[in-house]
Amino acid sequence: MKILKTKFKQYWPLIKSLQTALLLITGLAGYMSTRCPAHNLSTVLALAGSLFLSISGSTVLNMWYDRDIDAKMPRTSKRPLPTGKITSQEALIFGLTISALGVGWALTMNLLYGAVVFAGLFFDVVVYSMWLKRRTAWSIVWGGISGGMPILAGRALGVGQLDWVGLTLSLAVLFWIPTHILTFSMRYHKDYQSAGVPTFPSTYGFQATRVIIAISSVIAAVAMGVAAYGVGLTWGYLRLMAVLSAGLLVLAVGSTVHPSERTNFGLFKYASLYMLSSMLLLFAEGI
Amino acid sequence: MKKISVLDRILLLVTGLLAAYQVAMGCEGLGTLPTASYTIGFGVLLVAGLLLIILGFEALDSSVVVIVSTVIPLTLSLGLVAEHLTNFTTPYLIFVVIGFLAIVITRYAIPGKAATIVLAVVHGVAGMIIFLLPIILSLRGDAPGGFALVGVGGALIGVGGLLLSFLKAGKPILSRDTIMTVLPGLLLLMTAAFVAGFAFC
Numbered sequence: 001m002k003i004l005k006t007k008f009k010q011y012w013p014l015i016k017s018l019q020t021a022l023l024l025i026t027g028l029a030g031y032m033s034t035r036c037p038a039h040n041l042s043t044v045l046a047l048a049g050s051l052f053l054s055i056s057g058s059t060v061l062n063m064w065y066d067r068d069i070d071a072k073m074p075r076t077s078k079r080p081l082p083t084g085k086i087t088s089q090e091a092l093i094f095g096l097t098i099s100a101l102g103v104g105w106a107l108t109m110n111l112l113y114g115a116v117v118f119a120g121l122f123f124d125v126v127v128y129s130m131w132l133k134r135r136t137a138w139s140i141v142w143g144g145i146s147g148g149m150p151i152l153a154g155r156a157l158g159v160g161q162l163d164w165v166g167l168t169l170s171l172a173v174l175f176w177i178p179t180h181i182l183t184f185s186m187r188y189h190k191d192y193q194s195a196g197v198p199t200f201p202s203t204y205g206f207q208a209t210r211v212i213i214a215i216s217s218v219i220a221a222v223a224m225g226v227a228a229y230g231v232g233l234t235w236g237y238l239r240l241m242a243v244l245s246a247g248l249l250v251l252a253v254g255s256t257v258h259p260s261e262r263t264n265f266g267l268f269k270y271a272s273l274y275m276l277s278s279m280l281l282l283f284a285e286g287i
Numbered sequence: 288m289k290k291i292s293v294l295d296r297i298l299l300l301v302t303g304l305l306a307a308y309q310v311a312m313g314c315e316g317l318g319t320l321p322t323a324s325y326t327i328g329f330g331v332l333l334v335a336g337l338l339l340i341i342l343g344f345e346a347l348d349s350s351v352v353v354i355v356s357t358v359i360p361l362t363l364s365l366g367l368v369a370e371h372l373t374n375f376t377t378p379y380l381i382f383v384v385i386g387f388l389a390i391v392i393t394r395y396a397i398p399g400k401a402a403t404i405v406l407a408v409v410h411g412v413a414g415m416i417i418f419l420l421p422i423i424l425s426l427r428g429d430a431p432g433g434f435a436l437v438g439v440g441g442a443l444i445g446v447g448g449l450l451l452s453f454l455k456a457g458k459p460i461l462s463r464d465t466i467m468t469v470l471p472g473l474l475l476l477m478t479a480a481f482v483a484g485f486a487f488c
Contacts, residue, residue: 236311240310242330243310243326243333243334244334247334247338251338262342262345265342266342269341270338273341
């Protein structure tokens, strides 16, 4: 029992629990957006289980592949792989196992759903991490596409096809990701530079990055609004979403006009809260 | 400077949730202008609460705070006028727009005594409307008794506005740390009074 507890403590940081939870919530929200009576509890639990395994699996595989970069950056150097708490072979086996379990489970539930879940994992691990992350700052576009897959998968499971609402929700997540990631890469740009990872701040400068964040925030907020309208959100919830979107836009534009570390950090945190709140609104509407 | 505590964050979170509830629920049967006004007022309250949670009390050092804190009384008072004093809607809307622009312009272009006077006049008028109108309507029987709670919220927003405005003007009524200690609780009480009062609108 003690060994299991120790192993759990060692493996848990490999899945980046907060990031995984947020992506899982987007998947659940995508499914709930299809509204009753399309969904039921057993499917919701299976969706949560398969997505949790797939998202966690891709995160572990990313950590396994990026272990050399992580060792060079102070922010990530204490992770289980760079510190040697878990061997690379252990991490690879663990990542492959839970990825296969997650995608396999998803495929047994619904072929289309499983295919979208697999696409998310493929884009994240192979295209983003292995192929592009060390070559170009634009790799985050592919990171964004993979980030938009859980919500698309959830929606596809509910409606049985890829509809415009699902694609727009996915687009909203795709354009929200630069707001999240770029503010983060500005905060830790020296880390990324020392590890040789190209980022927007190091390639195009801080001001250009802030403008990109503002533009992507506008597109994310508009896409979220259009999708929410398509979902059929009640007028009250739409008003609330508009308020939260306005907050995101004001902060994004504010960080461009009056750049500071505090505004940047505020935008980073608010962007996460914004996505969580938007998903909870879709969730609440579905119930 | 006082750091934001866990209790402060909890109080601000509840404030934000109450404001979010009010934005989502609104008041039934209202026209576009009152609905939009209340949405903006409570929306600013919600976003401001979230930013205080994220950034701490240091967020209040920004010069934008005075302008943002003006939006709440202006929009809430405009909503009340548009809902209950329909004949005065257009003139009051003009006052709100001009008052808001005057605050923004004097804050950045002609700071000093002019900015303080403009702020006091605009805040004062909006605050008195939020404080008195619901109470008068309730006493006259034109609105349910519970609607007077909006007036209580108006009194609390007046207290909060005064404390922050004088602090920002460099002539604090209470010490900065005392203001920061009472602010989250004051915001929560104010929002709770508003939400309870608007349940009767």
